[in-house]
Amino acid sequence: MCKDCGCSIVEHNHDHRVENIHANPQLNDSKTIEVITKILDKNDHEAAHNREHFEKHGVLAINLMSSPGSGKTTLLEKLAEVANFKFGVIEGDLETNRDAKRLQEKGIEAYQIQTGSACHLDAFMVHKALHHMNLDDIDVCFIENVGNLVCPASYDVGAHLNIVLVSVPEGNDKIAKYPVMFRQADLILFTKTDLLPYFEDYDIEAEKKVARKLKPNVDILEVNTKDINSIKAVANWIEFKKKMRS
Amino acid sequence: MHEYSIVQSLLDVIEENAKKHNATKVKKIVVKIGVLSGVEPHLLETAFNTFKEKTICEDAEFEMIIQPIVAKCEECGHINRYEQNQIFFECKNCGGVELDVLDGEEMLLMSLELE
Ligand SMILES: Nc1nc2c(ncn2[C@@H]2O[C@H](COP(=O)(O)OP(=O)(O)OP(=O)(O)O)[C@@H](O)[C@H]2O)c(=O)[nH]1
Numbered sequence: 516m517c518k519d520c521g522c523s524i525v526e527h528n529h530d531h532r533v534e535n536i537h538a539n540p541q542l543n544d545s546k547t548i549e550v551i552t553k554i555l556d557k558n559d560h561e562a563a564h565n566r567e568h569f570e571k572h573g574v575l576a577i578n579l580m581s582s583p584g585s586g587k588t589t590l591l592e593k594l595a596e597v598a599n600f601k602f603g604v605i606e607g608d609l610e611t612n613r614d615a616k617r618l619q620e621k622g623i624e625a626y627q628i629q630t631g632s633a634c635h636l637d638a639f640m641v642h643k644a645l646h647h648m649n650l651d652d653i654d655v656c657f658i659e660n661v662g663n664l665v666c667p668a669s670y671d672v673g674a675h676l677n678i679v680l681v682s683v684p685e686g687n688d689k690i691a692k693y694p695v696m697f698r699q700a701d702l703i704l705f706t707k708t709d710l711l712p713y714f715e716d717y718d719i720e721a722e723k724k725v726a727r728k729l730k731p732n733v734d735i736l737e738v739n740t741k742d743i744n745s746i747k748a749v750a751n752w753i754e755f756k757k758k759m760r761s
Numbered sequence: 762m763h764e765y766s767i768v769q770s771l772l773d774v775i776e777e778n779a780k781k782h783n784a785t786k787v788k789k790i791v792v793k794i795g796v797l798s799g800v801e802p803h804l805l806e807t808a809f810n811t812f813k814e815k816t817i818c819e820d821a822e823f824e825m826i827i828q829p830i831v832a833k834c835e836e837c838g839h840i841n842r843y844e845q846n847q848i849f850f851e852c853k854n855c856g857g858v859e860l861d862v863l864d865g866e867e868m869l870l871m872s873l874e875l876e
Pocket residue numbers: 581582583584585586587588589590608614661662706707708709710738739740741
């Protein structure tokens with residue numbers, strides 16, 4: 516049973532802690548204990564719970580991550596026009612509700628996480644939000660993470676897939692500078708490729724090479740909101756992944 | 762700066778363990794930080810020193826073991842150990858790029874000295 520929400524997900528008890536107590540010879544009243552616990556153990560358990568939750572409703576959960584302004588919300592708006600699946604969005608724009616509003620105006624179910632300012636979402640925030648979503652009505656649930664290439668990389672939020680966006684105007688070397696983030700990507704989207712002619716020193720092929728060196732089996736797509744086929748390709752990728760899991 | 766949130770989680774885990782062992786004081790904390798865990802060790806230390814005040818860890822020594830990447834080659838089974846500051850990895854034995862990372866991506870609390 517989920518303690519916080521009463522939902523009927525069975526909590527399997529997995530305590531990975533190995534514990535050994537050594538008496539410290541020098542100090543009778545002090546002892547060293549071996550703990551070996553993940554520092555984010557609680558978050559990871561909550562993330563596993565979230566994943567089970569999504570799965571119980573047949574929902575594929577996708578964590579969208581990027582720098583601020585790389586085009587996460589725009590991609591979601593555009594996907595609504597072409598996707599053959601129904602989706603909702605858990606919105607992590609913590610400072611304002613503008614992104615959630617933009618999506619709602621397009622008829623997308625969007626729930627705004629309200630936790631004040633934070634530099635990343637964690638599994639507990641997403642858990643609260645997912646109980647506000649009509650999971651039976653949707654096939655895919657996007658989690659739009661906080662615009663940040665560092666902090667969100669350390670937190671499993673309970674998604675099945677990670678899509679990481681990087682836009683042309685951000686310039687070269689973003690992938691090599693943020694390896695922890697890009698190593699977690701199942702799909703890297705190079706966005707705003709319509710701007711390539713204005714950023715002459717940006718070498719997209721070299722960036723793709725770096726991405727493949729960092730993560731040999733990563734999928735890569737180019738996105739330009741003026742080219743609807745590029746958005747359709749993202750929708751197809753998601754549908755394919757969904758099929759492979761059902 | 763998620764190092765502050767990470768320290769909060771760390772302090773929670775420590776407190777839980779201290780309680781379980783009826784300790785009143787934590788003398789030493791050993792953590793293992795993977796080079797690709799997404800945490801900056803010096804930021805983590807600063808965050809720890811900021812937050813430890815008025816907790817059971819107030820006077821604790823904080824030791825960080827920096828863990829480089831260790832990965833097993835899926836082609837030839839060779840266990841590779843890499844330098845600390847590299848981000849691209851291939852098998853040193855066969856040049857394969859399909860690697861299973863065994864260590865260096867996690868943040869762990871290893872041990873506690875309690876009183
Ligand atoms: N030229 C061009 N502009 C784009 C494209 N995609 C997005 N933009 C613009 O980029 C700006 C930021 O896009 P958003 O979708 O709000 O970015 P975001 O990643 O959601 O931003 P945060 O939520 O603040 O992190 C907007 O002005 C978009 O119109 C594109 O393909 N081409």
